[in-house]
Amino acid sequence: xxxxxxxxxxxxxxxxxxxxxxxxxxxxxxxxxxxxxxxxxxxxxxxxxxxxxxxxxxxxxxxxxxxxxxxxxxxxxxxxxxxxxxxxxxxxxxxxxxxxxxxxxxxxxxxxxxxxxxxxxxxxxxxxxxxxxxxxxxxxxxxxxxxxxxxxxxxxxxxxxxxxxxxxxxxxxxxxxxxxxxxxxxxxxxxxxxxxxxxxxxxxxxxxxxxxxxxxxxxxxxxxxxxxxxxxxxxxxxxxxxxxxxxxxxxxxxxxxxxxxxxxxxxxxxxxxxxxxxxxxxxxxxxxxxxxxxxx
Numbered sequence: 001x002x003x004x005x006x007x008x009x010x011x012x013x014x015x016x017x018x019x020x021x022x023x024x025x026x027x028x029x030x031x032x033x034x035x036x037x038x039x040x041x042x043x044x045x046x047x048x049x050x051x052x053x054x055x056x057x058x059x060x061x062x063x064x065x066x067x068x069x070x071x072x073x074x075x076x077x078x079x080x081x082x083x084x085x086x087x088x089x090x091x092x093x094x095x096x097x098x099x100x101x102x103x104x105x106x107x108x109x110x111x112x113x114x115x116x117x118x119x120x121x122x123x124x125x126x127x128x129x130x131x132x133x134x135x136x137x138x139x140x141x142x143x144x145x146x147x148x149x150x151x152x153x154x155x156x157x158x159x160x161x162x163x164x165x166x167x168x169x170x171x172x173x174x175x176x177x178x179x180x181x182x183x184x185x186x187x188x189x190x191x192x193x194x195x196x197x198x199x200x201x202x203x204x205x206x207x208x209x210x211x212x213x214x215x216x217x218x219x220x221x222x223x224x225x226x227x228x229x230x231x232x233x234x235x236x237x238x239x240x241x242x243x244x245x246x247x248x249x250x251x252x253x254x255x256x257x258x259x260x261x262x263x264x265x266x267x268x269x270x271x272x273x274x275x276x277x278x279x280x281x282x283x284x285x286x287x288x289x290x291x292x293x294x295x296x
Contacts, residue, residue, distance in 0.1 A: 018219075027205050029205070030239065076278065076289060080128075095138065097135055103269075110126055110127075111275075122280060123245070123278065124278045124280060125278075127275040133272060134252040150231065153228070156176060187233065191209050191211060192209045195236040204250070206237075207238055208236075208237040209237070211232070212230065236252045237250070237252075248277060278296065
Protein backbone atom coordinates (compact mmCIF):
# COMPACT_ATOMS: atom_id res chain seq x y z
CA UNK A 1 0.00 0.00 0.00
CA UNK A 2 1.25 3.46 -0.86
CA UNK A 3 0.97 6.31 1.55
CA UNK A 4 0.35 10.01 1.03
CA UNK A 5 3.97 10.82 1.85
CA UNK A 6 5.32 8.77 -1.04
CA UNK A 7 2.93 10.01 -3.70
CA UNK A 8 1.68 13.57 -3.30
CA UNK A 9 4.94 14.50 -1.57
CA UNK A 10 7.07 12.45 -3.94
CA UNK A 11 9.92 14.96 -4.17
CA UNK A 12 10.36 15.27 -0.41
CA UNK A 13 12.27 12.03 0.11
CA UNK A 14 15.27 13.92 1.45
CA UNK A 15 13.19 16.10 3.79
CA UNK A 16 10.26 14.50 5.58
CA UNK A 17 7.32 16.49 6.97
CA UNK A 18 7.61 17.29 10.66
CA UNK A 19 5.08 15.43 12.80
CA UNK A 20 3.63 17.10 15.88
CA UNK A 21 3.67 14.90 18.99
CA UNK A 22 2.98 16.34 22.44
CA UNK A 23 5.65 14.60 24.50
CA UNK A 24 5.01 16.74 27.58
CA UNK A 25 1.62 15.11 28.09
CA UNK A 26 2.69 11.53 27.47
CA UNK A 27 1.61 8.73 29.77
CA UNK A 28 4.73 7.34 31.55
CA UNK A 29 3.39 3.78 31.43
CA UNK A 30 2.65 4.11 27.72
CA UNK A 31 6.08 5.63 27.10
CA UNK A 32 7.73 2.64 28.78
CA UNK A 33 5.62 0.23 26.75
CA UNK A 34 6.49 1.98 23.49
CA UNK A 35 10.12 0.95 23.93
CA UNK A 36 8.96 -2.63 23.35
CA UNK A 37 6.69 -1.75 20.43
CA UNK A 38 8.30 -0.23 17.38
CA UNK A 39 5.63 0.80 14.86
CA UNK A 40 8.15 0.39 12.03
CA UNK A 41 8.18 -3.39 12.20
CA UNK A 42 5.34 -4.08 9.78
CA UNK A 43 6.21 -7.42 8.28
CA UNK A 44 3.04 -8.37 6.46
CA UNK A 45 0.05 -6.53 5.13
CA UNK A 46 -2.72 -7.08 2.62
CA UNK A 47 -6.11 -8.62 2.25
CA UNK A 48 -7.13 -11.68 4.24
CA UNK A 49 -6.99 -13.96 1.20
CA UNK A 50 -3.82 -12.42 -0.15
CA UNK A 51 -1.55 -11.79 2.84
CA UNK A 52 2.04 -11.23 1.81
CA UNK A 53 5.37 -10.52 3.49
CA UNK A 54 6.68 -6.97 3.16
CA UNK A 55 9.36 -4.77 4.72
CA UNK A 56 10.99 -7.42 6.89
CA UNK A 57 13.20 -5.76 9.50
CA UNK A 58 16.29 -6.81 11.45
CA UNK A 59 14.45 -7.32 14.76
CA UNK A 60 12.99 -10.79 14.63
CA UNK A 61 13.75 -11.31 10.94
CA UNK A 62 15.19 -14.79 11.65
CA UNK A 63 12.08 -15.90 13.54
CA UNK A 64 9.35 -13.86 11.86
CA UNK A 65 9.43 -16.14 8.86
CA UNK A 66 6.78 -17.39 6.48
CA UNK A 67 5.98 -20.15 8.97
CA UNK A 68 5.27 -17.58 11.68
CA UNK A 69 2.97 -15.59 9.39
CA UNK A 70 1.15 -18.78 8.42
CA UNK A 71 0.63 -19.55 12.10
CA UNK A 72 -0.97 -16.14 12.55
CA UNK A 73 -3.20 -16.73 9.52
CA UNK A 74 -4.21 -20.25 10.57
CA UNK A 75 -4.52 -19.87 14.36
CA UNK A 76 -5.27 -16.21 15.09
CA UNK A 77 -7.13 -14.55 12.22
CA UNK A 78 -9.97 -17.11 12.07
CA UNK A 79 -10.62 -16.76 15.83
CA UNK A 80 -10.25 -13.01 16.38
CA UNK A 81 -13.57 -11.73 15.05
CA UNK A 82 -15.42 -12.00 18.36
CA UNK A 83 -12.75 -9.80 19.96
CA UNK A 84 -13.07 -7.28 17.13
CA UNK A 85 -16.85 -7.19 17.49
CA UNK A 86 -16.62 -6.56 21.25
CA UNK A 87 -14.17 -3.69 20.76
CA UNK A 88 -16.30 -2.07 18.06
CA UNK A 89 -19.34 -2.34 20.31
CA UNK A 90 -17.54 -0.34 23.02
CA UNK A 91 -17.11 2.57 20.62
CA UNK A 92 -20.63 2.21 19.19
CA UNK A 93 -22.16 2.28 22.67
CA UNK A 94 -20.08 5.35 23.54
CA UNK A 95 -21.44 7.14 20.46
CA UNK A 96 -17.98 7.92 19.12
CA UNK A 97 -18.25 6.27 15.70
CA UNK A 98 -20.71 5.95 12.86
CA UNK A 99 -21.13 3.39 10.11
CA UNK A 100 -19.15 3.75 6.89
CA UNK A 101 -19.64 0.84 4.52
CA UNK A 102 -17.06 2.19 2.07
CA UNK A 103 -14.19 1.26 4.40
CA UNK A 104 -12.71 -2.11 3.32
CA UNK A 105 -13.79 -4.69 5.89
CA UNK A 106 -11.17 -7.37 5.34
CA UNK A 107 -7.97 -5.34 5.21
CA UNK A 108 -5.46 -7.08 7.49
CA UNK A 109 -2.03 -6.01 8.75
CA UNK A 110 0.25 -8.22 10.83
CA UNK A 111 2.83 -6.41 12.94
CA UNK A 112 5.70 -8.07 14.80
CA UNK A 113 6.77 -5.64 17.53
CA UNK A 114 9.85 -5.65 19.71
CA UNK A 115 13.34 -4.29 20.17
CA UNK A 116 16.36 -4.92 17.99
CA UNK A 117 17.97 -7.11 20.66
CA UNK A 118 15.07 -9.59 20.79
CA UNK A 119 15.48 -12.92 19.04
CA UNK A 120 11.73 -13.06 18.52
CA UNK A 121 9.18 -10.23 18.65
CA UNK A 122 7.67 -9.33 22.03
CA UNK A 123 4.16 -8.84 20.64
CA UNK A 124 2.18 -9.62 17.54
CA UNK A 125 -0.49 -7.10 16.58
CA UNK A 126 -3.11 -8.10 14.03
CA UNK A 127 -5.09 -5.12 12.77
CA UNK A 128 -8.38 -5.09 10.89
CA UNK A 129 -10.19 -2.19 9.29
CA UNK A 130 -13.88 -2.14 10.19
CA UNK A 131 -16.76 -0.30 8.45
CA UNK A 132 -16.85 2.61 10.90
CA UNK A 133 -15.42 6.10 11.09
CA UNK A 134 -14.95 8.69 13.79
CA UNK A 135 -18.06 10.87 14.12
CA UNK A 136 -16.55 14.20 13.08
CA UNK A 137 -19.72 16.20 13.79
CA UNK A 138 -19.67 15.04 17.39
CA UNK A 139 -15.97 15.87 17.74
CA UNK A 140 -16.48 19.35 16.28
CA UNK A 141 -19.41 19.97 18.59
CA UNK A 142 -17.49 18.91 21.68
CA UNK A 143 -14.30 20.78 20.75
CA UNK A 144 -15.98 23.92 19.45
CA UNK A 145 -14.87 24.27 15.84
CA UNK A 146 -16.37 23.79 12.38
CA UNK A 147 -15.32 22.22 9.12
CA UNK A 148 -15.20 25.75 7.72
CA UNK A 149 -12.46 26.52 10.26
CA UNK A 150 -10.48 23.57 8.93
CA UNK A 151 -10.96 24.72 5.33
CA UNK A 152 -9.85 28.28 6.13
CA UNK A 153 -6.74 26.93 7.85
CA UNK A 154 -5.94 24.78 4.81
CA UNK A 155 -6.44 27.77 2.51
CA UNK A 156 -3.92 29.71 4.62
CA UNK A 157 -1.44 26.84 4.25
CA UNK A 158 -1.84 26.74 0.47
CA UNK A 159 -1.52 30.52 0.37
CA UNK A 160 1.68 30.34 2.41
CA UNK A 161 3.34 27.86 0.06
CA UNK A 162 2.20 29.76 -3.04
CA UNK A 163 3.56 33.00 -1.63
CA UNK A 164 6.82 31.38 -0.57
CA UNK A 165 7.45 29.74 -3.93
CA UNK A 166 6.02 32.23 -6.42
CA UNK A 167 6.69 35.67 -4.97
CA UNK A 168 9.90 37.61 -4.47
CA UNK A 169 8.22 39.65 -1.75
CA UNK A 170 7.98 38.37 1.82
CA UNK A 171 5.33 40.91 2.82
CA UNK A 172 2.75 39.18 4.97
CA UNK A 173 4.67 35.89 5.02
CA UNK A 174 5.72 36.14 8.67
CA UNK A 175 2.21 37.08 9.78
CA UNK A 176 0.67 34.25 7.77
CA UNK A 177 3.15 31.75 9.18
CA UNK A 178 2.38 32.92 12.72
CA UNK A 179 -1.35 32.50 12.04
CA UNK A 180 -0.81 28.98 10.69
CA UNK A 181 1.34 27.95 13.64
CA UNK A 182 -1.19 29.29 16.15
CA UNK A 183 -4.03 27.43 14.43
CA UNK A 184 -2.01 24.22 14.28
CA UNK A 185 -1.41 24.35 18.02
CA UNK A 186 -5.10 25.04 18.61
CA UNK A 187 -6.23 22.16 16.40
CA UNK A 188 -3.67 19.80 17.91
CA UNK A 189 -4.92 20.68 21.37
CA UNK A 190 -8.47 19.86 20.29
CA UNK A 191 -7.43 16.54 18.74
CA UNK A 192 -5.43 15.62 21.84
CA UNK A 193 -8.31 16.64 24.13
CA UNK A 194 -10.85 14.63 22.17
CA UNK A 195 -8.57 11.58 22.17
CA UNK A 196 -8.40 11.94 25.96
CA UNK A 197 -12.21 12.14 26.15
CA UNK A 198 -12.51 8.99 24.02
CA UNK A 199 -9.97 7.22 26.21
CA UNK A 200 -12.02 8.08 29.30
CA UNK A 201 -15.20 6.73 27.71
CA UNK A 202 -13.58 3.47 26.58
CA UNK A 203 -11.19 2.78 29.50
CA UNK A 204 -8.15 3.09 27.25
CA UNK A 205 -4.98 5.20 27.24
CA UNK A 206 -3.99 7.78 24.63
CA UNK A 207 -1.34 5.94 22.63
CA UNK A 208 -0.64 8.70 20.14
CA UNK A 209 -2.01 11.79 18.43
CA UNK A 210 -0.11 12.87 15.32
CA UNK A 211 -0.47 15.95 13.16
CA UNK A 212 1.59 17.64 10.46
CA UNK A 213 3.45 20.89 10.85
CA UNK A 214 2.16 22.05 7.48
CA UNK A 215 4.69 24.85 7.02
CA UNK A 216 7.66 22.54 7.58
CA UNK A 217 9.92 22.07 4.58
CA UNK A 218 8.83 18.54 3.76
CA UNK A 219 5.19 19.63 3.42
CA UNK A 220 5.58 21.94 0.44
CA UNK A 221 3.42 19.73 -1.78
CA UNK A 222 0.57 19.55 0.72
CA UNK A 223 -1.21 22.25 -1.29
CA UNK A 224 -1.96 19.61 -3.93
CA UNK A 225 -3.89 17.47 -1.46
CA UNK A 226 -7.67 17.91 -2.05
CA UNK A 227 -8.60 17.12 1.55
CA UNK A 228 -8.34 20.00 4.07
CA UNK A 229 -8.55 17.56 7.01
CA UNK A 230 -4.94 16.60 6.34
CA UNK A 231 -4.12 19.89 8.06
CA UNK A 232 -6.05 18.99 11.21
CA UNK A 233 -4.73 15.64 12.40
CA UNK A 234 -3.26 12.50 10.85
CA UNK A 235 -4.41 9.97 13.41
CA UNK A 236 -5.57 9.34 16.97
CA UNK A 237 -4.64 6.09 18.72
CA UNK A 238 -6.06 4.57 21.90
CA UNK A 239 -4.64 1.54 23.73
CA UNK A 240 -6.23 -0.86 26.23
CA UNK A 241 -3.74 -2.40 28.66
CA UNK A 242 -4.04 -5.67 30.55
CA UNK A 243 -1.42 -6.69 33.10
CA UNK A 244 0.94 -4.03 31.70
CA UNK A 245 0.73 -5.53 28.21
CA UNK A 246 -1.08 -4.15 25.17
CA UNK A 247 -4.42 -5.93 24.81
CA UNK A 248 -5.99 -4.00 21.96
CA UNK A 249 -5.70 -0.70 20.15
CA UNK A 250 -8.04 1.45 18.11
CA UNK A 251 -6.62 3.83 15.55
CA UNK A 252 -8.61 6.55 13.81
CA UNK A 253 -6.56 7.31 10.72
CA UNK A 254 -7.25 9.86 8.02
CA UNK A 255 -8.18 7.97 4.87
CA UNK A 256 -6.76 10.68 2.63
CA UNK A 257 -3.35 9.74 4.04
CA UNK A 258 -3.71 6.53 2.05
CA UNK A 259 -3.59 6.44 -1.74
CA UNK A 260 -4.67 2.83 -2.09
CA UNK A 261 -7.61 2.39 -4.47
CA UNK A 262 -9.39 0.63 -1.65
CA UNK A 263 -9.69 3.90 0.26
CA UNK A 264 -10.42 6.37 -2.53
CA UNK A 265 -14.16 6.27 -1.98
CA UNK A 266 -13.96 7.45 1.62
CA UNK A 267 -11.50 10.33 1.87
CA UNK A 268 -11.86 13.03 4.51
CA UNK A 269 -12.93 10.41 7.05
CA UNK A 270 -11.13 9.05 10.08
CA UNK A 271 -11.56 5.33 9.46
CA UNK A 272 -11.47 2.91 12.37
CA UNK A 273 -8.76 0.25 12.58
CA UNK A 274 -8.76 -2.29 15.42
CA UNK A 275 -5.52 -3.97 16.52
CA UNK A 276 -5.65 -7.11 18.66
CA UNK A 277 -2.39 -7.87 20.48
CA UNK A 278 -0.84 -11.23 21.36
CA UNK A 279 2.19 -11.77 23.55
CA UNK A 280 4.79 -14.17 22.19
CA UNK A 281 5.72 -17.21 24.24
CA UNK A 282 9.19 -18.46 23.35
CA UNK A 283 9.71 -22.19 22.86
CA UNK A 284 12.71 -24.31 21.97
CA UNK A 285 11.67 -24.09 18.33
CA UNK A 286 9.79 -20.95 17.38
CA UNK A 287 7.11 -19.48 19.62
CA UNK A 288 3.41 -19.49 20.45
CA UNK A 289 1.08 -16.51 20.84
CA UNK A 290 -0.88 -15.86 24.04
CA UNK A 291 -3.90 -13.63 24.63
CA UNK A 292 -6.25 -13.51 27.62
CA UNK A 293 -4.89 -16.81 28.93
CA UNK A 294 -5.37 -18.66 25.62
CA UNK A 295 -2.36 -19.94 23.67
CA UNK A 296 -2.40 -20.05 19.89
